[in-house]
Amino acid sequence: MRTSTRGSRRLMALAAVAALTTGLLAGCAEDSDDGSSNSDGGSGGGKTTLTIGTFGVFGYKQAGLYDEYMKINPDITIKENVTTRTDVYWPKTLTRLQAGSGTDDLQAIEIGNVAEAVQTQADKFVDLGKEVDKSQWLDWKTAQATTKDGKTIGLGTDIGPMAICYRKDLFEAAGLETDRVKLAEQWKGDWSKYVDVGKEYMKKAPKGTKFVDSASSVYNAALGGEDQRYYDADGNVIWDKSTGVKKAWDASMEVATSNMSAKLKQFDKPWDQAFANAGFATVACPAWMIGYIQEKSGDSGKGKWDVAAAPTAANWGGAFVGVPTASKHQKEAIALAKWLTAPEQQAKVFAKQASFPSTPSAYANLKPQADTTAFFSDAPITQIFSDSAKTIPTQIFGVKDQPINTAISDIGILQVEQKGKTPDQGWDAATKEIKDVLGQ
């Protein structure tokens, strides 16, 4: 019954090895950013180390911008601290800003957080408005990062002008129009027309496919084209009275209560998989999603995707780069921020990553990568996104924009879409959640 002593000694050794391995694995699993990396700045052979804190894939590294800058400025070393998830990145950044230490020399700010930064952290950022010619940027972009008394805390990086990406092959199989111009004509002006195309699609849909990835993507896309979101210009919460929210909600409810949605959650693994397996025929695609679709669909999607103009000109996403006053190398950091967000560099990021510039002067000579164009059936991507970008309405963001948006899309809409609740029940659930968010 009992094993030998040798066995039990071996067991102990085994346990020790296992414990050590766990420790090592845990060490590997930790976020690779350390935040304290600017401690060595200034030293090291007269070189200045600048750190930049980003989330997700910013594309600067991918486009080779850091290397290029270091070549032009041999006394500068750039280090990027990437945090994958925005919901981890932002709270961390907030605490460091307020502690006045541990921030990077440049700090990226997501559009959903920029209002909070402007309204609560403005004194923690350098006024970049004085350093640049603000007219280079789209007006509404700069306005979002500017305080009431005119301080600009961040320079615009990319924006998310909207289009619809669709699978030409699936559309053809369902007997629908496949020409991007005629298609755009069909749903022009109203998201409910887009839903109508979806109903047509579902009548003859190829087996196992749906028209759209999720109802909340329709919501976010539609809301991005409305000038009224969750807050008014004075910073009051108006989400339950907002006409924009109402319109976007109604459009998404049409999707959620029909069978045209693949009921996926964006940026989840199954969503990624559905790109590879052609699980849905269309997705509302802001410019930054172009690269994502190409990567996740892989070779199987090549030449099958196409891009058409969205029902309304809309913006979804985008970011800013700010310089915290806690930075020890403010002068150098400002110079880098200016350089990174200048039109030429934004054009380079577009060429690599398809993140769309927020500086209109770059639009004339944007060059998407050859294989991106081929992937999307030679669609005039640049043209479609520029047209959208120029007519995007100015949107007002508020302090709790992000959590309110999460409450509506991930609670309210998801309950209707996946739990079979009625739109009214979904709205009530979102209301309850938002009241919790706002502490009411």
Place this chain on the structure above:
Amino acid sequence: MTSSKQALARSASSADAAPGSQPGAARRAHGRGTPPPGPGSWRSRLYRWDMKASPYAFISPFFLFFGAFGLVPLLYTAWYSLHNVQLSNLDQQTWVGLDNYQNLMSSDFFWNALQNTFTIGVISTVPQLIMAIGIAHLLNYKLRGSTVWRVVMLTPYATSVAAATLVFVLLYSWDGGMINWLLGFVGVDPINWRESTWGSQFAVSSIVIWRWTGYNALIYLAAMQAIPADLYESAALDGAGRWQQFRHVTIPMLRPTILFTVVVSTIGATQLFGEPLLFGGVSGSKGGSGHDYQTLGLYMYDQGWIIGNLGKASAIAWTMFLILLIVAAINLLITRRLRKSQ
């Protein structure tokens, strides 16, 4: 059994008595050189001081670290929980007394999280420990390549929560996931594992079970190997079969170990966080659209770091702490009961 216990007690009491009753012998035994010349001299005072203070100095690092990284944050959290503190404005703290706690008590989300923590805790801990005992019992047999089996058992524990959960998310994905695909063969409609109350709680529990069963099995195995073989021999002589031996020898002898694993697992279950967070994907801190698997840990994270209400999050932290104290007290009571009944 009784004799060994008495012997243990005797040796323990003699160890206790040694320094007091036979000071000289104890000192010599410690081997600290020649004993000091007189009772009042400087050297003897220093020596006595050394004897008294050194042990405290040796154990002090733990308490200093505990103070800095355990006690101070704990008290600071208590202080926070009585204030309105926002993540975006840490410097401005307004005193609100017990408002945060009152707010919690009247919050549906809090009670829901508490209930989820309890149910997920039960459906993950109970099967996990039962399976662990069974597996340990099997591993305790003489097996070919026993080390291999033990390594295999411990592998899940060595994987990171993130990696394991991501794989489970794919397995459980409602459209195209392997589990629904398998269920399809036996004619069961696809289950939405993430957006149904029982489905999601089962899915989260299965990740916990998968990761921790082997770990507990190994603890049980270690305890089983410490059971004297003669107990089994005498049981066998009395005609007890394998199952009877397991019930009447193994289980009673494992009782303290079982209690230990129950306590550790309960604490783990109360603090369950990583698995449901990652299982939920992008907005994981909500625990699904209906808060179906939002545990107390997730609720605290959501309040503190997503919504930014650090005061309320601190109140949740302290409530969790109190719940753990209650759990510990119940456990103590049961342990005492068991000891008396033995």
